[in-house]
Amino acid sequence: MPKVADIQRALEPTWCPGCGNYNMQKALLEVLEESGMDFEDYAMVWGIGCHGNGADFYRAQGFHGLHGRALPLATGIALTNPDLKVIVNMGDGDGYGIGGNHFIHSVRRNIDMVAIYHNNQIYGLTTGQASPTSDQFMQTPSTPGGVVEEPVNPVGVAVAQGATFVARGFAGDVEHLKSLYRQALDHHGFSLVDVYQPCVTWNKVNTFKWFRDRVYKLEELDGYDPTNRTMAFEKSMSTFHELTCAPDECKIPIGVFYREAESFTYQDGLPQLDRPMWKHAEAPRDISKILEAY
């Protein structure tokens, strides 16, 4: 089965030194190796942004989609082959901004796939504009006076919209991230893994240190029940924090917010998808009857 070195392309990633994307790639590569999946067992899809440059850094059956449209693209792929694990990589601008509507609809469709968001709270590739997850009042080249809007709360939206697996990771904790990826891959249904991925070049507020001082693990929280949607929603509200808040004032939970053991996916609703479409085409056809006529 493919090892990390097989899945990683020889190409040197072009991300800035210290970028959170490196750890996210490391975690995913290691989980892919552990999973024992062969190259044919999964497909990867990327949106457009720094995260999307990852399309060049994996050896995988891969698709680099339009900016914001990775989820519909992945949906098309997933529907052609229910046996395939589809892993989607998106940015926050990409997947929560321009592709925000697809996010909501993919959640409610419960398409069986893993949606990984490289959430750096900034538009990285286009040089540092505010993104839908930038903290309110943050100053960026597109918001010299500070961001006016409230940030999107991806975990809250997903939980409220009926998502069947919702997790949040931090690129500074690879082992923890790996456990989230593992669970997401195991989940039958749409799995959201929103990952805080510090952009060391453009986001000087939400740095590795900023997160390290604030994150805590849900699984270590006494009495937290990830099968309780209300509890998950309540916890998701701590996404919102003051830009200048002291570490002990804004604690940020990471881990699995919510999971459903039994989940009915879109594919489950389509009995004709009991096997990949291309296998339908391969079904042996008896043409002797037709030939008899001649």
Added chain:
Amino acid sequence: MTEKVLMKGNEALAEAAIRAGCRFFFGYPITPQTELAAYMAKRMGKAGGVYLQAESEIAAINMVYGASAAGKRAMTSSSSPGISLKGEGISYMAGADLPGVIINVQRGGPGLGGIQPSQSDYFQATRATGHGDFHLIVLAPSTVQEMTDYVFRAFDLADEYRMPVMILADGMLGQMMEPVVLPEPKTELPEKPWAVTGHRGERPHNVVNSLYLKPEELEDTNIERFERYERIKAAEQRAEEYLVDDADIVVVAFGASSRIARSAVNKAREKGIKVGLIRPITLWPFPVNAIGAAADRAKAILTVEMNMGQMVEDVRLAVCGRVPVEFFGRAGGIIPTPVETLAAIERIAASLEGGAR
């Protein structure tokens, strides 16, 4: 004020728009128009206007639709892939007879393409920005000064003819710096009695809409619009002519490629080749008069573009078979060099000499 300032093309577009009375700018990040939005972000608030980075290009163009329907001067800018997304909104604006300015700082395509300069959205701008029977006025600057002047003019044209106007620039013009003289800010803007501003019972209801379920009504709006287009074709065609009077060969090139064509023309003249340049300023309405007249005098036409050959179709329509129309272009973000362009001119010159062969 005739003081010159040094500006990037993208910044000049933004500053001139504000000076033209634009107070609503809706954008979405994309290379290579980034500086335009960044400039707007800094300046618009101080000018008493609104800069909003939308969640997508589709949102941005619809915000322009809304602000324009409410009677304000509004603009959006993007680069090629983003303009494709705006196409739907632009079609609706054309159908609702709404003014508005759309800036395309083109990059190579199709698809995600690249981020280097290109002119491959000529068809999109002049033929099919969106669905339905409609046109935009399309202006093609070739210097930073023209970026300034054309966007300033674009707002007036948009209001006068009640239609969207596009500035078709490219990454090269957007990124380069040149000295410009900025126009004096406009203090008076045209009245918009058609705008939906609320009437407090004092005038009949204004309706801004592109939906007509009765085919006859829809046809009537199309016919009216195309009569307007005919007036625009008669009044607004613009082209710059350079050394065309005695030219045997006329090069036709717009925007950034016209700068390269101009140096090639100069070099060819030094070599004794009689060649001139026509630079279409309005891509729609296409300057058929200038090119038609050139076709009457010249022996051959060469179209130079940063694409696989798009404007050349309009040139051929204008020339109408009178003289051969050749094409030279580079695509994908590659800028043709003056040397290559000169070689293309020389090939035509040689074939003209050997014409009796």
